[in-house]
Amino acid sequence: MSKLLKVSTFYAVIIMMLLSLSACGTNDTTSSQKLEEGEPEKMAENKEAESIxxxxxxxxxxxxxxxxxxxxxxxxxxxxxxxxxxxxxxxxxxxxxxxxxxxxxxxxxxxxxxxxxxxxxxxxxxxxxxxxxxxxxxxxxxxxxxxxxxxxxxxxxxxxxxxxxxxxxxxxKQEQAKQWITAYQERVKKIRVKAANLKEQGEKALVIQFALKDIYLYHSDTFPTIFDAYEFELTDKQKELQKDEAFAPQVVSLELLPEFNADRIFLIVNDDESRAILENIQNSRIWKYLPAVKNNKVYEIQNRISIKDVTTFDWALDEVFQLLEQ
The missing domain is CATH 3.40.50.1980 (Nitrogenase molybdenum iron protein domain)
Structure with missing residues (x-):
């Protein structure tokens, strides 16, 4: 089997993932603070009218x-x-x-x-x-x-x-969306400062997913929390692969992993079947001699990080920080 097998599209893997199971009150009773009779009904009517x-x-x-x-x-x-x-x-x-x-x-x-x-x-x-x-x-x-x-x-x-x-x-809710983005950008700045003592400048990271009985490598822009927010660098091997404009999610063999030479490895395990594959690989000589493994810098992160929505970005900021603190 070739070391590197291109998968037709990213979409097939993601869709397979999705298809698989896996008003406080006050005691003050002055008339100015009471709801007028019928006001809740009026509010409901106004809300309904707005939706129409x-x-x-x-x-x-x-x-x-x-x-x-x-x-x-x-x-x-x-x-x-x-x-x-x-x-x-x-x-x-x-x-x-x-x-x-x-x-x-x-x-x-x-x-x-x-x-x-x-x-x-x-x-x-x-x-x-x-x-x-x-x-x-x-x-x-x-x-x-x-x-x-x-x-x-x-x-x-x-x-x-x-x-x-x-x-x-x-x-x-255009203004609320704008405010969310601004607040998130501020969070990123603060967490970079907090994480400065948890990582070395220039450290290279690799993110791999165990799914559908294989090991998958995705484009780095799939994981902006790791490569943007936390500023981990790409491995030279991944940089080389991503130079190809046709780069697509790829199945990576165990034998190829040493070529990435990553300082940190983030693992995503999609299901129980994939976990069995991971456990088998962890017993291999190749895995045990990876730099990240030898230095105890391998982290398992929930497959939620693959969803790539803004709420997940917010969650992932804290999740990655906690992993780095271990």
Missing amino acids: KTRQYTDVLGREVTIPNKPQRVVALWSVGELLALNTKPVGSTKNLLRFYSEEEQKDIEIVGEGVMGDYEKVLSLQPDLILVYAKATAEELEQYSKIAPTVATAFFGDPFQTLRDVGEIMN
């Missing part, structure tokens, strides 16, 4: 869609992380997308199926006023869901910050 107002939005597929001015009931078959960053909980999403998020993040979100596109009847039952899908959705899928509610496609692993801006525009 519509505007035109052109999605990433170039489709012009009439959407609510301020969507209230969103089913997110994609872009969950962007909604969470905007303090918006979708009313529904898929089990295999939500599994990447914490229990708190998942709270109050109804499961509408397990696959990438969910279950039509379950989505229908939630009576959404907007549905978000990924840009790889078929014309048939788009047409089907558009019968339930306005259906907007968002980018499939595009620029995460631009996707946040797009979802901010969809939700009429």
Whole structure:
């Protein structure tokens, strides 16, 4: 078997991952602080009226869609992380997308199926006023869901910050999206200072994923937290591979790993079957003599990091820091 086998597309692996199971009150009762009789009903009516107002939005597929001015009931078959960053909980999403998020993040979100596109009847039952899908959705899928509610496609692993801006525009929360990005950039600056004593300048990192019975290498821009936020450098071997404009996710053999000569290795283990492969490799002489292994600088990180949305960026800043502290 060749040491390096190119995989047709990144999308196949990611979709396989997604398809697999894995108002406080006050005691003051003065009339000026009491809600007037009927005010809650008025607020509800105003909210409903706002959701009825519509505007035109052109999605990433170039489709012009009439959407609510301020969507209230969103089913997110994609872009969950962007909604969470905007303090918006979708009313529904898929089990295999939500599994990447914490229990708190998942709270109050109804499961509408397990696959990438969910279950039509379950989505229908939630009576959404907007549905978000990924840009790889078929014309048939788009047409089907558009019968339930306005259906907007968002980018499939595009620029995460631009996707946040797009979802901010969809939700009429453009300013909130802008503020989130600014706050995140400030967090990155602070955590770089905190991490300065935990790593040497110029250290090279390698991120590999154990999935589908193989070891996968992805383009470095799949993991901006490691290579941008924490400023780990690429190995010379990966730099060489990425010079090829046609670079795609690649299956890497155990025998090739020494050529990367990484100071740090971050591991992603996709499932139990993949863990068995990792455990077998860890007993090999090749693995034991890798510099990162000999120096005890190998870290396992949750496969959530592969999702590459802004909420995950925020999570990953803390996650990587904790790993480096070990």
